[in-house]
Amino acid sequence: MVKIGKSNVETTQLGLGTNAVGGNNLFPNLKDETGIQIVKTGLDSGIKMLDTAFAYGMGHSEELIGKAIQNYDRKGFVIATKGAQDVVNGNVRINNSPEFLRQAVADSLERLHTDYLDVFYIHFPDKNTPKDKAVAALNELKQQGKIKAIGVSNFSLDQLKEANKNNQVDVDEDQYSLIHRGAEKTLFPYLREHNISFVPFFPLASGLLTGKYSKEVKFPKDDIRNGNPDFQGKRFEKIVDAVDSIKPLAKKHGITTAELVLAWYIKNPDVTVVIPGAKRPEQVKSNAKALSVKLSDDEYKQIDDAFAEFKD
Numbered sequence: 285m286v287k288i289g290k291s292n293v294e295t296t297q298l299g300l301g302t303n304a305v306g307g308n309n310l311f312p313n314l315k316d317e318t319g320i321q322i323v324k325t326g327l328d329s330g331i332k333m334l335d336t337a338f339a340y341g342m343g344h345s346e347e348l349i350g351k352a353i354q355n356y357d358r359k360g361f362v363i364a365t366k367g368a369q370d371v372v373n374g375n376v377r378i379n380n381s382p383e384f385l386r387q388a389v390a391d392s393l394e395r396l397h398t399d400y401l402d403v404f405y406i407h408f409p410d411k412n413t414p415k416d417k418a419v420a421a422l423n424e425l426k427q428q429g430k431i432k433a434i435g436v437s438n439f440s441l442d443q444l445k446e447a448n449k450n451n452q453v454d455v456d457e458d459q460y461s462l463i464h465r466g467a468e469k470t471l472f473p474y475l476r477e478h479n480i481s482f483v484p485f486f487p488l489a490s491g492l493l494t495g496k497y498s499k500e501v502k503f504p505k506d507d508i509r510n511g512n513p514d515f516q517g518k519r520f521e522k523i524v525d526a527v528d529s530i531k532p533l534a535k536k537h538g539i540t541t542a543e544l545v546l547a548w549y550i551k552n553p554d555v556t557v558v559i560p561g562a563k564r565p566e567q568v569k570s571n572a573k574a575l576s577v578k579l580s581d582d583e584y585k586q587i588d589d590a591f592a593e594f595k596d
């Protein structure tokens with residue numbers, strides 16, 4: 285179990301990303317029933333953090349999670365959600381004002397059918413609100429017991445420093461993976477120094493690091509992966525080569541490549557909780573096994589070295 289920043293929230297080092305649970309605005313052909321099963325499978329497999337957001341289905345992900353958790357002991361797992369998207373006359377604008385954040389927390393609590401949020405993240409920074417004022421509003425909600433830990437997401441280092449002026453930020457969520465390693469230089473030194481937890485998103489690089497792609501793969505014309513630089517040309521080929529090079533190590537452990545990659549994050553001292561997403565319950569079940577994989581220091585380094593060229 286790990287602690288989230290300076291808060292009393294404790295959870296497993298592997299959580300469940302739920303942007304494909306009710307995130308119909310992000311992925312095609314999602315079924316509500318599958319989404320609910322994904323969440324239940326996660327909790328049944330020993331995963332103790334659910335990572336969601338208003339933005340995943342504009343509240344629908346939270347609603348499905350609210351349904352899925354009804355027969356589970358609420359103290360047995362933690363819910364992290366996010367808000368900042370203010371929908372006015374059908375248009376979305378990013379809003380970090382104290383009034384908006386207070387309302388966003390109240391609305392999330394209602395959709396999730398719960399009395400408290402273990403973590404509430406400001407999902408994106410807005411242009412105008414001083415970040416320490418936004419965090420001060422969340423700190424009041426923390427004092428009231430409505431949230432247990434304060435998070436920010438997609439903040440630059442300067443925005444994070446402003447948000448953390450009074451040392452109240454517990455956790456930062458940002459993109460980081462074996463092939464997107466910018467946070468190692470930009471964020472990690474500050475996070476370490478200030479006891480702020482780190483939760484990377486896209487840890488499997490949207491499936492690319494699971495080892496299921498070969499260089500020959502062709503995606504349908506309208507597939508969103510065609511717009512993702514990781515899936516294009518030489519970069520895609522280099523990533524597939526690097527993933528292929530660690531497959532023998534997965535075989536040695538008798539685990540999948542995805543489990544091996546997730547075990548690397550679990551051993552990474554700068555990663556607090558890794559939150560792979562899933563489209564099917566079987567993926568969650570398999571990913572959860574990473575919690576019991578033990579990598580030696582040499583094996584950790586071997587994986588790190590295989591992706592060394594993605595460090596810059």
Ligand SMILES: NC(=O)c1ccc[n+]([C@@H]2O[C@H](COP(=O)([O-])OP(=O)(O)OC[C@H]3O[C@@H](n4cnc5c(N)ncnc54)[C@H](OP(=O)(O)O)[C@@H]3O)[C@@H](O)[C@H]2O)c1
Nearest residue numbers: 301302303485486487488489490491494560561562563567
């Ligand atoms: N704070 C933010 O701004 C932000 C932004 C993005 C995401 N997030 C959070 O981070 C979480 C993780 O990101 P993500 O889900 O987009 O990407 P990800 O974790 O890198 O990749 C997840 C995808 O990989 C595939 N997959 C997962 N397990 C697999 C397995 N065992 N075998 C084969 N394929 C597997 C599935 O897609 P396919 O089956 O389609 O291949 C799944 O949807 C999200 O769910 C969300 O909670 C936060």
